[in-house]
Each structure stands twice: as structure tokens, then as C-alpha cells.
Amino acid sequence: MRFADSLFAERFQISTADLNRYLAEALSQGGDYADLYFEYLLTSSIGIDESIVKSATQGVSMGVGVRVISGERTGYAYSDDLAPEKIRKAANVAAHIASGPSKIDKFDLNEGVRHNLYPVLTAPTETALADRVELVKRADRAARAYDSRVFQVQATYADNLRHVLVATSDGVLSLDRQPLARLSVHALARRKGETPQQRHSGGGGRVDLDFFLKDKPPEYFAREAAREAIAMLDAAEAPAGEMTVVLGPGWPGVLLHEAVGHGLEADFNRKGVSAFSGRIGQKVASELCTVIDDGTIHSRRGSLNVDDEGQPTQRNVLIENGILRGYLQDKLSSTLMGSASTGSGRRESYAHIPMPRMTNTFMLAGQSDPEEIVRSVPQGLYCANFGGGQVDITSGNFVFSASESYLIEDGKITRPVRNATLIGNGPEALKYVSMVGNDLKLDEGIGVCGKAGQSVPVGLGIPTVRIDRMTVGGTA
């Protein structure tokens, strides 16, 4: 897409001369760098509950954020009105972080070469509502049809289409059109007179509507939610204490996101507040572990053509054969640390200051046969699926909550057990990885990562792995 053809040029009559003027205004009090982030966001969501489509919403929001960096200081202001006088006012407010004469008055804005990772011609948000509502109806029917013990189903389909324009004082002019869609299904099952169990499933990505019509239909997610809820009806108490844990492939990659991902975000390391600070080159995992954060995977939920600072995304090696290799960098941290941006500067919206974030985080496949991994464990826990997790960056302690797990007894997966939180310490936990499967799988595309009050979509992945020691928070 060229700037002249963009929504911002056409609908809002913004010219490159305007962008130059706003940037000059932002740097009018001095400062080293300024950027503008224009956003125009269309969203829709449709929800079914008790087989009734009870809610449907569509909305539009727009705005521009202006940032000025002066040394380690950031000034930020935004406006939800794209009128020139409002943008200039925001630029003036942000400018006050600096105090000195203007140093820069001309910006050579250039549209660079970039990826085309989600070449979606018609975004789901642009399709007929009547087609999209069918997705939740089909999910509802399929979950109920799966088993008569399923007695409540909720399904939500949500999509958005985000148009983004970034212009920076160092000459970047980048445009992106970011489609995103997600279907999620909750199923509640009960055996007569007993406590119900509820589980959910879902997926999506930066895809067109065909993804839900051909690749991963609503029935796929609905059956998975129902299957898990039914499986957990027989769950016994989960064990408590240290034991061997085997993680199944896919979403259990949330381990990597919490155990190492956040701790490797450059802002925490620049400030020396991460348990990984100063550990580049050190061994932080077993040599079987290579962990990647890759924003360039085709049509994935965590992928971006350019990050929210206009930098092309890339494939970043975080841990290579157990050795810590690098941090996730945004503009500010990389400048202050004397390195380059890794295309990891992200923000929730125009109202938020960008910071280093993950995209799609996963561990490379190893050599082991997944079945062999389970057979190798005399006694332990097999975790097929998880809910969310959390990490304390400074101590390095992290948790993630198993939503579908089973005991392993004499090398066999046996009884299901109830929800339990797993806890470990980031720089230590992966040292106990003793087997890595050959079955790397990326998650279905439902992840949302929160940091400092900002949510962004992310992806995860992991092959089957055996961890010799991890604390499981059950009651038995």
C-alpha cells in the first residue's frame, strides 16, 4: 500500500507535508526523536448463549498518538480527533518533555520495503454479518451435539480491522492493514447431580473468513471445548509438590512466554530489574532448548508486517541450545543499550506508549518421539492444555495454570486431575528440560498478553517436552 492510497490520505486528507509539520511541532522544544501513530480501528463481535444470539456489536475508534523522546525521557499525548488543530495540540503537549531549541526541521519520510504476511483481500470485518453469525450458531450446535452431558454453551466470534500509519523523525513512513479474527467456545458439562466442569477452546489469526469455513470450522473448536469439559468430569484431586511434568504440544508454550519471554523484554533488562539482566551468553536452559520469537509467520495472530514503531518484524533467537542470546528490543531501549530494534515495539492502541513485547514465541522441535517421552516417566503429570500465566520479572518466578492434565503412572497417561497451577523460576526451570519432542505445534490463535495495562495479541508454540522438576499446586 502506498501512502497516497491509504485511508489516512484519502478519508482524512493527511499529506506527507502534514506529517512533517506535526513531527516538527513535536520536536519544537528539542528532543532526539518523535513519532506519530495513527490508528483507525473497526471491530465487531457476535455472541451466542443458550442457543440465542443475544449480543452483536460493531464499532469504530480512531486516534493519533504523538511521542517525543529526549534521552531517557518520553513525552506522550494523544487525540481521538484527527482534525489538524487537535493533532498539533497533542504534538505540543508531548513536546514539553524536552527543553531546548529545536534540532531537526526536515524529515525525509520514506516508505520502506516490508513483509506481506497477511495478504487478506477481504478482511472478516468487511464480510456480510449474516455469514459471520452462522459461525457462533454452528459452534453452539456442535458443542451440544458432542455429548448429552453438555448443558450450556457460549460462543463468541470477534474480529477487527486495524489501519495503522507510523511516521517517525528518523524517516520511517509505514502503513499497515491488520485483520484479526477469533472464535471462542465455552462448554459446560455435568453428570446428573454432580459438579459441572467448564472448558473453552478457540482460534483464529490474521486470516480471511475462509479460515473458519474451510481450515478450522466452528465445529472443530466446539468439539474440542466439549471434549475437554467431558474429560474433566472424572478429574481427581491434582497432586502437590515437585514432580516430573510433561507438556503437550501447542498452547503449553505459555511456559516459554512466562518463564523466559517477558524476562527478556529489553526495558526490564535496561533497568536491571529482570532476573535475566546481564545474563546474555550464560546458560539459562538445557542444551535441548532453542527459543524463538518470530513476528514474521504467515497469518499468525502474533505476526505483524511492521511493529507499532514502523520497524519490520523479524525472527529473534532468544535462547540457542540453552544459551541466552538476545533481548526483545524496541526503539527506546535499543537506542539506550546501543543495539538495534528487533521489531518488538508494540502498543495496545494510539492511547498507549510502545514497549518491547513478544509476537509468536516457541521452542524449536527436538529429536524425541512424543510417545517415548511419556513412556520415560514412571510417575508425573501430563499437561495437555493450560489457561493463562503470569510472571514476577524481578524474582523470575512464574506460574501457569493447567486446565487439562492427567497423571502419568508407569509411563502411561491415566486419570485426569483438576485445575492446578504450576510454578517455577525463569532462569532455572528450563534447565530441567530433559527431552524435547519432534512435534512442534503452534497454538490455535487465541492468546492475549498483558503488560503494564496494555493487551496485545500473541502466539505460542512448543513441542512435547519433559521437565524433570517442577512444582505442581494441587491438593493431594
Added chain:
Amino acid sequence: MSENHLLELANDVVRMAMARGATGAECTIGEGDEFSAEVRMREVESLKEAGSRGAGLRILIGKRTGSSYTSDLSAEGIDRLVRSAVEIADITSEDPHAGLPDPDELGSVPGDLQLYSAAIENLDPARNIDQAKRAEAAAFDTDPRISNSDGASFDSGTSRHVFANSLGFSGEYRTGSCSLSVSPVARDGESMERDYWFTIARDPAGLQAPEEVGRIAAHRALRRLHPVKVDTQKVPVVFEPRTARSLLDCIFDAVHGMSIYRQESFLAGKLGEPVAAESVTVIDDATIPGLFGTSPFDDEGVPSRRTPVIERGILKNYLLNSYAARKLGMKTTGNASRGLAGNAGIGHGNFFLEAGVQPPSRIIAGISNGFFVTSLMGFGVNIVTGDYSRGATGLWIRDGELAFAVSEVTIAGNLRDMLLSMEAVGNDLEFSGSIAAPTLKIGEMTVGGK
């Protein structure tokens, strides 16, 4: 924009929706300003200042619903807002329980609820930065082991809430608040720990002194140093007010009307039954002047009120909006809550567990071997079954005293048993948010460690 203008706009939106064929309509308009100053290592790190607004519309066409929102309040934006809601209502289903509250349920709590102080808007940015710097400096000055910091921030904001519906309700109120927080990092040898403390008030005069905030935060970080991972065992667990609050979050989720009608709560069907120890009384009250969960009316235009949820251990009420009330054959409790988009959900006012009589020190003194929890991690709570399993950090109680730091452990149990075995309720209830609890002691939980 003047207050009258936004209220008129909300009424206009409702009228436009009715003119386009809606049989009922609700319009919400929100407007807000935010200011934030972040300081780190005694220097300004970032300043942020901005304002924004948006409008949301929900319409009924018979028993079908549609909703829309926009940040564009121009004539063109408002026209699109109304068209979008009407368009999308077409794909929803007839829901026999869809509707607005009964007209006689609408209204507003009279009088000044003290939610807004002009002093917030007159705050001087230089003073705000200074407050953050003083809080961080106080943390550094507490102990040489506080040598790093994740920063201190001063935040303030005001907002205006406007609501109108097609039954003739229209109302608005303003709120404001400011807060000061600091996150010092303590380091001693290889051990590095971070904690935080904050103060929040409707009026700047109500904030704790920056030096006090800094000192408390520093002590909290210092006492976490050199933690031990204890053996797996079953012991009494004490939640300090900051972590006890999270148990109230669980109780709120469990009495949430939507979860009740779907039977996805361990408290569904338990009205009138004992669900907690007799020392437990839980109240939702959105009418207490000046508090953070207070409002004159809920997000359907129903007046706020005081609702006893658990009284001396007996489950008395669920928290309902008009939809959940119709589903359950009950009356709304004035707990409708929503952002700009979608149907009303359910929220709480000031949701708290009433203070008991014991000072926290006496609760701890009565325990020979137990766990005092100062922070919790993760999302391991299952409201359907009550299963509870979370990561925890805190201090070990040995012979009635806080003996040493503990981390990288889990605490687990089932909320049913946890509520029934609440053996002590502290006298230290304070509101620093819309959910509050005093120190609480649970008879026994499983600590997962080595």
C-alpha cells in the same frame, strides 16, 4: 464539551434510534482526561497527558438486540453509530428475556456522593512529578539494599459518565481520582525482589504522604529477600488485606447473576444456605460517599444501593442487572455494568467483607506453623467448581511470628471449604479500590513446594 451538550447528545441518539425503528434504546457517553508522570532513578521517565471520549448505543427491536460504539461524535459519526446498531440487530435472535429495566426501577441516588473534586483538574504537573520523586527517594533512603527501582508514578484522571434511555431516564455524574505508586527493587547478593505500594484518593488531600508510600514499598521489597521454598504441607493460611481482596474477587465472580443463571458458579442455587463461616459478612454498597465503587445509578439507570451478599455466613443475594433478574425471576440489584459496547454485564459497587475485631498481629500470634500470603500470581481459580490453586509469595509463620520469606510455592484448596473454614477476620478493613477485605485466616490449605 459542556455537560449539557453530552446529555443532550445522549438523548438525541436515543431519539434517532427510535426514529429508525428501535423499540427501546440506551445510550452511554463517556469522556475522560488522564495525566501520568513516571519517575525512575530520581529522574522523569515519561509524561503522558490526553483526553478522549466515546459513545455507545444499545437498541432493542422487539426482542432482538443490537449495539454499536464510536469515538467519532461528529454528526456523521453519530449517524453511523445509529445505523450500525440497527443493521447489526438484524442478525441477533429473539430473546424472550431481552429488555430494559421496568420504568419504576429507574432513578438515581440523591445528594452529593463526593466522587469528584475540582482539585484533581487543578493539579500542577511539576508538583505531581515531585510527589513521585519523593516517594521513590524515600524508598532509596530506607535501606542501602534498595539500590534499584522500577519507578514511581503519579496518575490522575477525571471522567464524565452520561446515560439516557428511551424510558425517559437521563443522568450523568463526574468522577475523579489520583494515585501515587512506587516499585522499589531490593538486592542483596544474588537475591533480587521487587514489591510496590500505592495510595489512591478522590481528592489529592486524601493521599498518603509520598515518604510513607516509599517507606512501606521499600519494607515490602526488603522482607521478600532470600526466600525459601518450603516443603509441601497442609497449614493455616493468612491473607493480608492486599491478597484477601482477591478472595473477594472470587466471591463476586461466584454471585455474578450471569454465572448463576447459567449454573456456572459453585454458589448457584445456594441462596439461604450457609456458604461461609459465621464471622463472614459480605456487602455490596455503591452508595458510600467518596469511595471508588460508588455511583448514583448503574449502567441501566437503576439507582445504586446496599445489598447484603453474605450475612453471618448465609448467602443472601446474588448481584443482578435487569437481564439476569428476569432470567432468575428476581429484581435487579442495580449492578448493571458496561463499557460503551454491548449488552450490560454485571459489576460491583464497593464490595467488601466486614471487619472483625481481631488485630492482624493477634491472628498471626495464634498460629504455630502457617503461611502469611503477601502476593498471589496467576489465574488458577475455577468458579464453576470452586477449585483454587495459585502461585504465592509471603512470610512463614513460626510460633506466632513472621519468621522468614517464602516464594515459588502454590496454595490450593476449594473455595467452598475455604469460605466455610474462615477462622479469623481482622479489624483492618481499608478501601483503596472498589474491593476491600481485612486480614483473613483460612483454617487449612495445601502449600505446594519442595
